[in-house]
Amino acid sequence: MYQLEYIEINRGQQPDALVIWLHGLGADGYDFKSLIEQLPLPDALAIKFVLPHAPVLPVTLNNSAPMNAWYDIYSLQENSPEDEAGINLAMHSVENLISTQFSHYQAQRIIIAGFSQGGAVALHCYLHGSVEIAGVLALSTYLPLKDTLADLQATRLASKDIFMAHGEADEILPLSYATRSRDALMAQGVHVDWHQYPMAHNLCNQEIDDLSVWLSNKLS
Secondary structure (H helix, E strand, C coil), X not given: CCCCCEEEEEECCCCCEEEEEECCCCCCHHHHHHHHHCCCCCCCCCEEEEEECCCEEEEHHHCCEEEECXXXXXXXXXXXXXXXXXXHHHHHHHHHHHHHHCCCCCHHHEEEEEECHHHHHHHHHHHHCCCCCCEEEEEXXXXXXXXXXXXXXXXXXXXXXXXXXXXXCCCCCCHHHHHHHHHHHHHCCCXXXXXXECCCCCCCHHHHHHHHHHHHHHHC
């Protein structure tokens, strides 16, 4: 487990809700700072956004070049081997951040959001973690270690609520990756609020509006 450094953005006075927002491969916590500052959220909704920086790791996919990464990626081919140890280490590090720095927030007032690789970690935390949270924003991402879903109790999965969004023209993680992840989740009883948009591996204005509505409904 590693200690995560992070930046904070407070939306509203005396936030009583917490959103941990995980960036994608090669980025850092500042990647979504301006977007979060401009999310169309109700003025009455007070949220602390925490944007951690992933550690610097060698990434096999990129010729083992060191970069901010939540875990190693060997290939972007579906069903290729996955860095299970690294994914679990990232999960424990995010949970440690919550339990040591933000334990005063109630579970039903905590959301984990993530884009791309960060979204994979967010999903893994939600499904396999020991820290209870209210839901996940899974953006342009996929479900890691999806075969481990079968190990989870059906009653645990039935209570889960995920906003999942993907671009129809995503050139990094094709739409099919996300739809198969969605289908695997739904087959196990997970509630997935699915959205797809005419965009590439990024976010669009309609998605930002939609996730803001979902976030507002979850935390109001």
